[in-house]
Amino acid sequence: MITTVGPGTAPGTYSATNTVTDAGLKGEERTDTSEQSSTDLLSAADIPWNLVVWNDPVNLMSYVSYVFQSYFGYSEAKSNKLMLEVHKKGRSIVAYGGKEQVEQHAVAMHGYGLWATVEKANSSGDGQGRKGGARG
Amino acid sequence: MAHVAKAFKYGLKGITGYLEPAERELLRGLLDDVISMLEPQLSSNEDPLTAMIGLDMNVKEPSDRALLRLLPNVMKSDDAASLEFRQLTERSLREGKIGALRAAAMGLDRNELVLTPEEAKLWSMALNDVRLVLAERLDIRDEADADHVHAMQDWSQAEDVESYLALVYNFTTWLQESLVQAMMASMDRKP
Structure with a gap:
């Protein structure tokens, strides 16, 4: 200028x-x-948290995709994409939001038998940040 | 035991399946095993009020790997926070799982299975928990282990506990896969 x-x-x-x-x-x-x-x-409560789903050799690919579709309401295409990311990369951020919100998702995933954890966004250093995103 | 179950399918009557009496007995036993693993240990000095609102201050991280897989830590690298979360949520998680396992076991009173969408969901969750426990007992840690177990398909090969468990695992895998496919088909056809 x-x-x-x-x-x-x-x-x-x-x-x-x-x-x-x-x-x-x-x-x-x-x-x-x-x-x-x-x-x-920014206080701790404002920092988004990620819901991470981890790969395991037991859960069926079809079942994992079904869970993403029926619980989160994701499209079949998006659910399959996230499922394949879990399968190939070992983990995927399938949703993010406030801490209590993602904790609630994690318990729901445990109910379905998926291996899920919560973590502060960017704490894993894998650079995925918010790209994994989710519907509100 | 040769299994002659029919795969679940989606049709005019909804999601249907067929299991022989011996298969139903087998599944009932598996479901009951997982239910008894998940039933909370009652402690005599428990505060009835905290129990009523679903809290469990005496809860610990499960030492059994299969149980830990069913009730995982919510944080990968914060055991204290995971334990605190467990105190608030584990009881209701156990109850939810037991509910699904009981619902599936109750449906085993006849050969023909006709499932509502809700029943199908509970069945798929119950079968998944059964498979997670069997997989821990079979020491399935990675894809190679899973492939090795999957190769066991012939019931005449069942000569020890491990090969028997592998065959049972493959049967429940096949059953769950067919159920999920039927559920997906029913979701596709909804308006």
């Missing part, structure tokens, strides 16, 4: 241009600062 507004502009507009540039810079700085502080202010 600064490089496009050079000193070669017409003399009458020079100071005005400088003012705009300063304002732009300050604006950017302000944005950065506010993002920083809002991150600091």
Whole structure:
């Protein structure tokens, strides 16, 4: 932004241009600062939690997909995709949300006999973050 | 014992299956075994109020691997938090599982099985828990173990406890797979 507004502009507009540039810079700085502080202010309760389903050699692929469809209401395609991720990668984030919400999902998964755990988002360092996502 | 059960299927009557008396006896025994594993140990000094609202402050992480597989820790690397969660939830989880296992056992009073969608769901959960327990007893830890067990298909090969368990495991696997396929077919045909 600064490089496009050079000193070669017409003399009458020079100071005005400088003012705009300063304002732009300050604006950017302000944005950065506010993002920083809002991150600091996030409490533990606001950090999303992931529901992770783990692979095991017993549960049938069809059954795992059925559970994702019937419990979460996911489409057959999405359920199969998540099931295959569990099968091939050993684990998949199948839902996320508040801690109590994913804990409730975990108990439901245990009811079905799936091996599920909860973890803070990004705590596993596998970079999946929120991409595993789920319907609210 | 040669099994002559018919696979579950979805048709006009809903989800139906057929089991021979010996197969029903076998399944009833398996369901009862898992029920008795899951029935909470009653302790004499238990606070009746906490029991009434489903809390169990005396609960511990199960030492039996099969039971731990049925009632897993909710966090991978936080035993204290997992135990705290277990105190709040394990009792009702056990009760839910026992409910499904009992529902399946109750349906075993005749050869012909006709299941409502809800009964089919309870059956699939019950069969899954039976298979999880059998798999622990058979020491199935990975896909290779599973393939090894799966290769046991001939009942005339059943010469020891392990091969017998493997055949029983394969029978319950086959039954659950056919049930899930029938359930999927019934879901597909819903408007």
